Every structure is written in C-alpha cells, then in structure tokens.
Amino acid sequence: MPSGLRTAAGYTWRLVLLGVAAYLTVTVLARLELPVIAVFLALVITSVLRPLVDLLALALSRSLAVLLAFVLAVVVLGGVLTLVGTTVAGEWNGLGAELHGGLGRIDHWLTGAPFHLRSGTVTGLRAKIEEFVSSHRSALLSTAFNEASRAVDLLTALALAIFCSVFFLHSGDRMWCWAQRQLPARARPVCDRAGRAAWRAFAGYTRGVLIVAAANAVLVGIALAVLRVPLVLPLMVLEFVAALVPLVGSPIALAVAALVALAARGPVVALLVLTLIVVIGQIEGHLLHPLVLGWSVRIHPVVIALSVIGGAVLAGVLGAVVAVPVVSVAWAILGELRDHGRSPSDSAPAGDQPRARQDERRHPHQAEGGEHGR
Numbered sequence: 001m002p003s004g005l006r007t008a009a010g011y012t013w014r015l016v017l018l019g020v021a022a023y024l025t026v027t028v029l030a031r032l033e034l035p036v037i038a039v040f041l042a043l044v045i046t047s048v049l050r051p052l053v054d055l056l057a058l059a060l061s062r063s064l065a066v067l068l069a070f071v072l073a074v075v076v077l078g079g080v081l082t083l084v085g086t087t088v089a090g091e092w093n094g095l096g097a098e099l100h101g102g103l104g105r106i107d108h109w110l111t112g113a114p115f116h117l118r119s120g121t122v123t124g125l126r127a128k129i130e131e132f133v134s135s136h137r138s139a140l141l142s143t144a145f146n147e148a149s150r151a152v153d154l155l156t157a158l159a160l161a162i163f164c165s166v167f168f169l170h171s172g173d174r175m176w177c178w179a180q181r182q183l184p185a186r187a188r189p190v191c192d193r194a195g196r197a198a199w200r201a202f203a204g205y206t207r208g209v210l211i212v213a214a215a216n217a218v219l220v221g222i223a224l225a226v227l228r229v230p231l232v233l234p235l236m237v238l239e240f241v242a243a244l245v246p247l248v249g250s251p252i253a254l255a256v257a258a259l260v261a262l263a264a265r266g267p268v269v270a271l272l273v274l275t276l277i278v279v280i281g282q283i284e285g286h287l288l289h290p291l292v293l294g295w296s297v298r299i300h301p302v303v304i305a306l307s308v309i310g311g312a313v314l315a316g317v318l319g320a321v322v323a324v325p326v327v328s329v330a331w332a333i334l335g336e337l338r339d340h341g342r343s344p345s346d347s348a349p350a351g352d353q354p355r356a357r358q359d360e361r362r363h364p365h366q367a368e369g370g371e372h373g374r
Helices: 003-031 033-056 064-112 122-137 137-181 185-226 233-242 249-265 269-295 303-339 355-362 364-373
Strands: none
Touching: 003 033, 003 249, 033 064, 033 137, 033 185, 064 233, 137 185, 185 249, 185 269, 185 303, 185 364, 233 249, 249 269
C-alpha cells in the first residue's frame, strides 16, 4: 500500500472520530440547553464583575465585595431600564401622531419619482397587516403564549446564572484547583495552561465586546440626536444589545432606527441613518475591534463572519451570540498548547543555542571523550 494512502487513511479515521465526538458533544449540550445557557451567562457575569470584585476585595472581605458588586450592577441596570421606560412613556403620545403623519409623507413620497406607486400604498399595506392580525389572532396568541413560556425558561436560566456567578466570583480559584486535582498529575500543568488561556480569551472578548457595543451605542445616540430622530435612548439600548453579535447585530439595529427615522422624519433622514450603518461598521471594524479586542482575541473577520452565520444556522440567535466566544476560546487553547509544546531547541535559532551544545553536535566523539575523561 502506498505510504501516501496510509497517511491519508490515518488522518481520515482520526478526523471521523473527532467529528463523531463533536456531534455527540453538541447533541448532549442541546439536550441540556437550560444549564448550558445558565453557565454561559454565569461566566459572562463573572468576567464583567471580576475586576470590580477584586478591587473591592482590597478593602472588604470577599463575600462583601461580591455582594456590593451585585448591588451596584442591579442599580445600574435598573436605572437604565427605568430611564428607557420613562423616555418611551413620555414620547409615546406625540410619537403616535408623528408616526401617523410620517406614514402619509411616505405614501406621498412613493407616488412620485422614481417609484410612481399608486396613492394609498402604505395605508393599504397597514390595513392588510391589521386584517392579517385580526384573522390570525388565535395563532398569534398561541405563539405569544409559547414565547411567554420561553421567557420563563430564560428567567430560570438567569436565576441559575446569578447563583453560579456568586460562587465563581467568591471562590472560583479554589473551584479550579479542586477540578485540577481530579486529573492525573501529569495532565495537570497542561490543563492549567489551557484553562487559564481559555479564561483570558473569554474574559477579554466579553469585556471588549461590551466596550465596543457601548461605544457604538454612544455614537448612534449622538447621530440620532443630531438628526432629531425620536426614541433615541431606546434605539441606543437596542444598538448596544444588537452589537453583542459582531458584524451582524449593529446593521440590524440601525435598520430599525432607519425605519423609525423614515416614519418620523422622512426619507432624507432615513438615508442619512442608512449611511450611518456604513460609518459605524467602518469604525467598529477598523478602529474599535483592533484597539479593544486586538490584545485578547486575534481572529480574522472572515472567521468571525463564518462563526456567526454557522452559529445562527445551528442554534438561532443564541448560536450567533455564543459562536465567536467559543471559537475564540478554542483558538486560544490551541495556541497555548502549540506554543508551550515546542521545546526551546525547536523555537530558538541555531546561533542562539548554547555554544557547548553546538560544539557537541559538531564533534560528538570529542564530547563523549571529554565527558569520560572528567
């Protein structure tokens, strides 16, 4: 049998085994969706609050530091949600009339060049939507009920995530040491390096993507305020949440902002908001991501795009959110094991090796004789 065929067969059956193992792992994780989501959220909460807890632990006990960090996080999150709700409630009455007039302006705009649609297109479309909703009311209510039960599952996962993150923040290092002691002694150093590299990549990505999302939200808020688009604060929150999905989320949120601008301010402002999609994308891709994430995660944009699309195909929105951190962690582990797996003689040039070792390679018999003569 040719040696090339034997080599190809060896690689093939190994790749098949890896594929089967990956498939079984994904199948098991899909069955355990609720605890998997909870652990992922717990790791996100831990990576965000860990610097604050470490800072507070310098003056307080670890338990009080964890408690105070959670209280501050709840206050900040509750304040943002309260501000958004107050803003929407305050602008709702005026916004309804403004959107109603905006639909008339859009209808008038579509009847002219270059569209030349018949008058009443937008109002007719709205009437058809209302007719569809009334005729499919039972199906929509059933879907809403299913989504409500899904929301209960998510709240359960969030409660479990907070419970786990408390212990991760309080005694995560001790938990990691205990997990290492369950492994064989020879495997502990390798697993320790791989685990710490994975955590650095995950925490760096999580903190970095939150910074990038916040920067995007601020830029969008400033632009929408200058263009006098209504619901600036809710659209900023939408941009922040959507930007957690790299490359895809931000354009979707800005498209929603463009629809609001089209209804409230007209087509010119909507086109300016659509232009903002390109500007924000360039700033995010060429400035924010290299500046914020470059030190912790080094993944090509093509890999990020393929990861997001693949995660969305496999697991929907949740898969799109977790795809990039999973790929980042896997790449960090591979890089750590690959770099530390090299011996110093493999990585150092010949001129940097100790001269005694070079002489030994040039004159092995003299080296042996010198060793015996000592």
